[in-house]
Amino acid sequence: MSGLAVTGVDVRLGDRLVLEGVDLDVAGGAMVALLGPNGAGKTTLLRAVLGLLPIERGQITVAGASRRHPGAGVGYVPQRHEFAWDFPISVADAALSGRVQHIGWFRRAKAADRTAVDVALERVGMADLARRPIGELSGGQRQRVLLARALALDPQVLLLDEPLTGVDVPTAELVTDLLLQLRSEGRAIVMATHDLSAAASACDRLVLLHRRVVADAPPSELRDPAIWLEAFGVPSSDQLLATLGMGVPR
Amino acid sequence: MVLALLEWWTEPWSELFMRRAFIVGGVAGLVCGVVGTFVVLRGMAFIGDAVAHSVFPGVAAAYVLGANLALGGAVAGIATAVTVSVMSQNRRLKEDTVIGVCFAAAFAAGIVLVSTQSNYTGDLASFLFGQILGISDADVWTVVVVGTLVVVALLAIRKELVAVALDRETARAVGLSPFRLDLALYLLVTLAIVISLQAVGNILVLALLVTPAASARMLTDRLSSMMVLAAAIGAGGSIVGLTLSFHHDLASGGLIVLVLTAVFLCCWVFGPRHGLVGLARSRRSTSPPQDPPPSDPPPSGASTNRSATTDGPMRGVHHAPSPVAAPAAD
Numbered sequence: 001m002s003g004l005a006v007t008g009v010d011v012r013l014g015d016r017l018v019l020e021g022v023d024l025d026v027a028g029g030a031m032v033a034l035l036g037p038n039g040a041g042k043t044t045l046l047r048a049v050l051g052l053l054p055i056e057r058g059q060i061t062v063a064g065a066s067r068r069h070p071g072a073g074v075g076y077v078p079q080r081h082e083f084a085w086d087f088p089i090s091v092a093d094a095a096l097s098g099r100v101q102h103i104g105w106f107r108r109a110k111a112a113d114r115t116a117v118d119v120a121l122e123r124v125g126m127a128d129l130a131r132r133p134i135g136e137l138s139g140g141q142r143q144r145v146l147l148a149r150a151l152a153l154d155p156q157v158l159l160l161d162e163p164l165t166g167v168d169v170p171t172a173e174l175v176t177d178l179l180l181q182l183r184s185e186g187r188a189i190v191m192a193t194h195d196l197s198a199a200a201s202a203c204d205r206l207v208l209l210h211r212r213v214v215a216d217a218p219p220s221e222l223r224d225p226a227i228w229l230e231a232f233g234v235p236s237s238d239q240l241l242a243t244l245g246m247g248v249p250r
Numbered sequence: 251m252v253l254a255l256l257e258w259w260t261e262p263w264s265e266l267f268m269r270r271a272f273i274v275g276g277v278a279g280l281v282c283g284v285v286g287t288f289v290v291l292r293g294m295a296f297i298g299d300a301v302a303h304s305v306f307p308g309v310a311a312a313y314v315l316g317a318n319l320a321l322g323g324a325v326a327g328i329a330t331a332v333t334v335s336v337m338s339q340n341r342r343l344k345e346d347t348v349i350g351v352c353f354a355a356a357f358a359a360g361i362v363l364v365s366t367q368s369n370y371t372g373d374l375a376s377f378l379f380g381q382i383l384g385i386s387d388a389d390v391w392t393v394v395v396v397g398t399l400v401v402v403a404l405l406a407i408r409k410e411l412v413a414v415a416l417d418r419e420t421a422r423a424v425g426l427s428p429f430r431l432d433l434a435l436y437l438l439v440t441l442a443i444v445i446s447l448q449a450v451g452n453i454l455v456l457a458l459l460v461t462p463a464a465s466a467r468m469l470t471d472r473l474s475s476m477m478v479l480a481a482a483i484g485a486g487g488s489i490v491g492l493t494l495s496f497h498h499d500l501a502s503g504g505l506i507v508l509v510l511t512a513v514f515l516c517c518w519v520f521g522p523r524h525g526l527v528g529l530a531r532s533r534r535s536t537s538p539p540q541d542p543p544p545s546d547p548p549p550s551g552a553s554t555n556r557s558a559t560t561d562g563p564m565r566g567v568h569h570a571p572s573p574v575a576a577p578a579a580d
Contacts, residue, residue, distance in 0.1 A: 047419070050422075050423040051423065052419060052422055052423055074423070076419075076420050076423050078417065078419055078420055082417055082419060082420070083416060083417045084291075084415055084416050084417065086291075087291055087412075087415060087416055087473075088291070088467065088470060088471045088472055088473050088476055089412065089416070089472075089473055090472070093412075093473075094416065097409070097412060097413045097416055097417075097421075098420070098424065100409050100410060100412075100413040100421070100424065100426065101424045101425045101426060102424075103409070105407075105410070106406050106407075109409075133471035133472075135471065136471075149420075153424075
C-alpha cells in the first residue's frame, strides 16, 4: 500500500474537537480534493498527517507505515503566506531547504541533492529562475517554488494547502497539470482548496469535511444538495451544480 | 598628507592596550555581524535587546559575589534566553510580550542586587558603557576563543537555521525541531553579546548586533554575502571607532556605534538595488510606459505539460467562478 490511510482520527485543539472520526484513504495514483468552509479542519487534517499535531484517537499510515515521527515520504506545500519571502536566498536554495533533513546534520548538499532540486525546478517550470532571489518572485512563481521544495524530496504522498488560491490562470493550470502528472506516476495527492471547479475537474474524489467527513465521492456523485448544506451551511444552488458541470433537470 | 593619514592609522597600534582593544573590538564586531544576520532576518532585534539587558543581573550578582563578571552575565543571559523560548511556545502570548516581561524582570533584579552594594558606580559604569581600554590578555583570549566557537557553531547549523527561518511548520514536518534550533540561536546571540560587552557596553551592544547586519541586508540578496559583509562592517566599524576614540579622547563604545550608524545610513541611501537611490533609479527606468503587474514568464515545458490534459472532461468549466468559494471564504 503506497498511499495514505487515515482511520477514525480525532484531533483536539484546546477544548475543541476539531476532527472527529475522520477516515480518508488515498491510494497511490489517486488525487483527492479536501473541501469545506474555513474552520472545517482541512489544514488541521493535513497537519495531523504531517505529524505536526498529536492525534487523540485513530491511526494514520503513510506507505503502510504508522506515523511515529514526521518526515519520510510526505511532501507538504503550505499556504504561501507561511513562508518568509523576504529571506535573502535564491530559488534553488529555497527548494533545497526541503531536503535539509535528508542531507543530514553538519553536512553539505551533495551533487544528488542539487540534481533533485534541478529536476524539481524543471518540473514546475522554474529552472530558468533558479538563481533569482525569492523576494523578486510573483505570487504564481512563489507557489511553484513551494511545490518544487516538496518535490525535491520525491515524496510518495503530496499534501497541498490551497495551492490555487490567489494565483493567476496560467499558474493554476500549470499546477493542476503538474498534479495530474504526479498522480499518473502513482503518487497519492491530497489538496485542500476552495476552488470547487478546479477540484471537480481535476480530482478523482471530493472529500467534504466539516469536523467529520460529510461526503467522500467522485464529483459526479455529489448531487445531493443536503450534503453541501451540511458541509458548507449553504444550500447547493443550481449555479453550484452548474459549476460542477452537472446541470440540474428542472 | 598620505603619510599623515598612514600615521593616523598606525599610531594607535603601537600601544599595547590599543592592540588589545582592536582585537577585542574587531572580533566582537565580526561575531556580532555573523550572528546579527540571523537576528535581523528573523526580526529578533527585540530578543537581542532583552538578552543584552538580562545579562545585567548576572553581572551584578557576580559583582556582589566577587565572581567572574563575564561568566555571570553569560549564565543570566542564557537563563533568560531559555525562559523566553520555553514561555513563547505557549502561542496565547506573543513572543515579544514574553520577552517584555522577562527582560524587565531580569533588569529589575539586577538593579536591586546592585543597590545592596555601597561603592559600585565605577565598575557599573564600565560595564554599562564598555571598558575596552582596560582589558587583560586573558580577556583577549576569552573573546577570541568564544567568538571562534560561536561562528563555527552557527555555520555548522546554518542550513537548519535557514530552513526554520523560511518556514517553521514545514521544517518541523521534515523532522527538524524549531524549538531547539531557536534555543541554539538564542544561546549564540547571548554569547556574542557577552563577548561584546567590553567593547561597547551593555546598553549599546544591540547596535553591534543589528546595525552591521542591517547595513549588509541593504547591499545584497544572498545570505553568504550578507554574513561576510556584516562581519566586515562590524569589525571595520569597531576599528575605525577605536582609532577615532584614541585620537580625540572620546568614548570608544559610543564612537563605534556612531561609525556603524553612519555606514548604515550610507547603505540605506546608496544601496545598489534596495537603497533610496537604487529604488528611485529603478522606478524611473520602469515608469515611462506604466508599471506592468508582475507577470509569470511562460514556464518552459508548460505547453507540453498542458497538452496532456487539455481534453479533460471538465476543462471548460475549470476556471469558471465558483459560487461555493465566496460564502466559504467568510
